[in-house]
Amino acid sequence: xxxxxxxxxxxxxxxxxxVLGRGVLAGGAAGLVTGLFALLLAEPLMDKAIxxxxxxxxxxxxxxxxxxxxxEELFTRGTQHFGxxxxxxxxxxxxxxFFALVHAAVHRGRPAEGDGPWRRALxxxxxxxxxxxxxxxxxxxxxxxxxxxxxxxxxxxALWVAALAVGVLGTVLAWQVQxxxxxxxxxxxxxxxxxxxxxVLTVVALFLLxxxxxxxxxxxxxxxxxxxxxxxxxxxxxxxxxxxxxxLGLGRTSKTG
Amino acid sequence: MSSxxxxxxxxxxxxxxxxxxxxxxxxxxxxxxxLALYAxxxxxxxxxxxxxxxxxxxxxxxxxxxxxxxx
Numbered sequence: 001x002x003x004x005x006x007x008x009x010x011x012x013x014x015x016x017x018x019v020l021g022r023g024v025l026a027g028g029a030a031g032l033v034t035g036l037f038a039l040l041l042a043e044p045l046m047d048k049a050i051x052x053x054x055x056x057x058x059x060x061x062x063x064x065x066x067x068x069x070x071x072e073e074l075f076t077r078g079t080q081h082f083g084x085x086x087x088x089x090x091x092x093x094x095x096x097x098f099f100a101l102v103h104a105a106v107h108r109g110r111p112a113e114g115d116g117p118w119r120r121a122l123x124x125x126x127x128x129x130x131x132x133x134x135x136x137x138x139x140x141x142x143x144x145x146x147x148x149x150x151x152x153x154x155x156x157x158a159l160w161v162a163a164l165a166v167g168v169l170g171t172v173l174a175w176q177v178q179x180x181x182x183x184x185x186x187x188x189x190x191x192x193x194x195x196x197x198x199x200v201l202t203v204v205a206l207f208l209l210x211x212x213x214x215x216x217x218x219x220x221x222x223x224x225x226x227x228x229x230x231x232x233x234x235x236x237x238x239x240x241x242x243x244x245x246x247x248l249g250l251g252r253t254s255k256t257g
Numbered sequence: 258m259s260s261x262x263x264x265x266x267x268x269x270x271x272x273x274x275x276x277x278x279x280x281x282x283x284x285x286x287x288x289x290x291x292l293a294l295y296a297x298x299x300x301x302x303x304x305x306x307x308x309x310x311x312x313x314x315x316x317x318x319x320x321x322x323x324x325x326x327x328x
Contacts (some may be wrong), residue, residue: 016279020286038322046318074314087319090293097290101283142324145317149328156326157299233322 020100022248027096028089030240035088037236042229043081046145049222050077053146056217092237099124099241117249125242127171130199133234135167136160139206142230144222149214156212163206170202298325 075083103124112120140156140163148156174195181191216223297316313320320327 015275016282020282035319038318042322043318046321074310075317080314080318083315084318084322087297087316088322090297090316091319091323094290094293097286101287104283137324140324140326142321143327145321145327148326153301153326153328160324160326161299230322230324234324 016104019104020097022245023096023098023100023103024093025096026241026244026248027092027094027099029092029244030096030237031089031092032085033240034092034233034237035085038088038229038233039081039085042226042233043084045222045226045229047077049144049146049218049226052219052222056146088233088237092241095128095237096241096245099128099245103245112249115250118246121246121249122242125238125245127175128241129235129238131167131171132164133231133238135170135199135202135206136163137231137234138203139163139209140212141227143214143216144218144226147214147216147218152213156214159209159212162209166202166205166209170198170205173202174198298323 103120106124107120140160177198178191178195181194218226296312298320301310301313317327
């Protein structure tokens with residue numbers, strides 16, 4: 001992210017709207033791809049987890065000696081499958097907006113040359129994956145339906161938001177450390193090792209947060225598969241976002257320059 | 258990004274206006290995006306009380322997929 005070849009001059013403000021448009025377009029596309037990816041691969045697991053949860057609840061009630069009618073659901077599973085894709089698109093659009101704003105703030109006044117837009121977009125997508133997906137996901141990995149006590153949801157939300165914040169702060173720290181070392185004239189090995197140190201420090205900070213208070217009564221293979229697919233979904237989102245955003249930037253460069 | 262070539266000739270007053278306008282656009286876009294993420298990931302029927310649990314249940318699978326806390 002350090003283009004120190006650019007001569008220092010008063011930064012010319014680049015119009016924000018085209019960047020924002022690229023972010024929204026790339027985010028919407030990335031969300032749709034992620035939603036379809038999850039519909040195809042993660043939904044069968046979620047359906048399985050919900051069936052297992054219902055069996056478990058029925059067995060517990062039978063053991064307690066009273067049988068209730070099955071819990072009334074607001075939506076059918078079919079509607080919730082559709083909801084997954086819609087949710088992924090909404091998340092993609094929102095993440096695309098923030099992606100464009102951060103991109104504009106980081107590179108303000110320094111237009112990229114050649115394949116620069118592609119490199120910048122992929123680098124920022126990688127940083128986003130690290131900050132908002134991988135680091136928080138290590139501390140609070142995703143759980144399939146059937147896990148999660150309604151009574152602890154506020155507490156878990158506070159912990160989750162805290163983990164997202166720590167992930168972002170740690171990634172910014174790693175970036176700043178390598179940027180400042182580069183300005184001080186240090187070579188890549190020193191810069192990269194120091195940045196890795198900042199990431200390790202972030203992982204330590206994340207594990208100082210309290211653990212998820214809920215029990216996880218799910219078969220280990222189902223749990224593992226779901227968590228891998230969840231992380232893969234995050235990776236698909238960031239990869240598509242960065243790729244489309246970068247490609248759109250390249251198109252502009254080759255047309256105007 | 259490189260569409261700045263058309264705007265470099267603008268005088269300082271013009272670029273200040275562009276900057277102020279861009280800042281407002283940025284704040285507005287960030288607020289809308291944040292509201293969308295809140296509605297999908299955090300809200301439990303208390304954003305618009307009329308939605309009850311509908312919003313939560315509709316985005317239920319998405320919450321689980323992205324690792325957001327759910328019940």
